[in-house]
Amino acid sequence: MKTFETLADLAACVGQEIAVSDWLTITQDQVNQFAQATGDHQWIHVDVDKARAGPFGSPIAHGFLTLSLLPVFLESSFDIRQSGMGVNYGLNRVRFTAPVPVGSRVRGRLTLLATEPLEHGGLQMTWSVVVEREGAEKPVCVAEALVRRYP
Numbered sequence: 001m002k003t004f005e006t007l008a009d010l011a012a013c014v015g016q017e018i019a020v021s022d023w024l025t026i027t028q029d030q031v032n033q034f035a036q037a038t039g040d041h042q043w044i045h046v047d048v049d050k051a052r053a054g055p056f057g058s059p060i061a062h063g064f065l066t067l068s069l070l071p072v073f074l075e076s077s078f079d080i081r082q083s084g085m086g087v088n089y090g091l092n093r094v095r096f097t098a099p100v101p102v103g104s105r106v107r108g109r110l111t112l113l114a115t116e117p118l119e120h121g122g123l124q125m126t127w128s129v130v131v132e133r134e135g136a137e138k139p140v141c142v143a144e145a146l147v148r149r150y151p
Helices: 007-011 028-038 048-052 063-068 070-077
Strands: 002-004 017-020 078-080 085-095 105-117 123-133 141-150
Touching: 002 007, 007 078, 007 105, 007 123, 017 070, 028 063, 063 070, 063 141, 070 085, 070 105, 070 123, 070 141
Parallel strands: 002 078
Antiparallel strands: 017 105, 085 141, 105 123, 123 141
């Protein structure tokens, strides 16, 4: 895990890839729980037998499940010692570029695109997050995420 002392230390890295997260395995239980939480019970996600005969050959994770992993990738990949809290502020762009079959391992590649100072010593960051699937040639999700951190 990469460590920064202050928000200013991180802001000095605009334009750089900051970190690549550890791999996370997508499980059927995780997909089922996401379906339960969101009400999205489409068969390509939750009906294992039908999904095996479907277009992807297995159940796949919801795109929004993949997207919901962005905070995990960010929080687990680097630390800012003099930062007390962070909040998700929004997204500028999101594309789901390939399916994520259940059992796949995914990780986030994090590049700091821009920063903007906020009141009370905070910092708004624009991140490029490329979610990769182990063994796949193209990413499964590409997103531009806005995150605010405060001391």
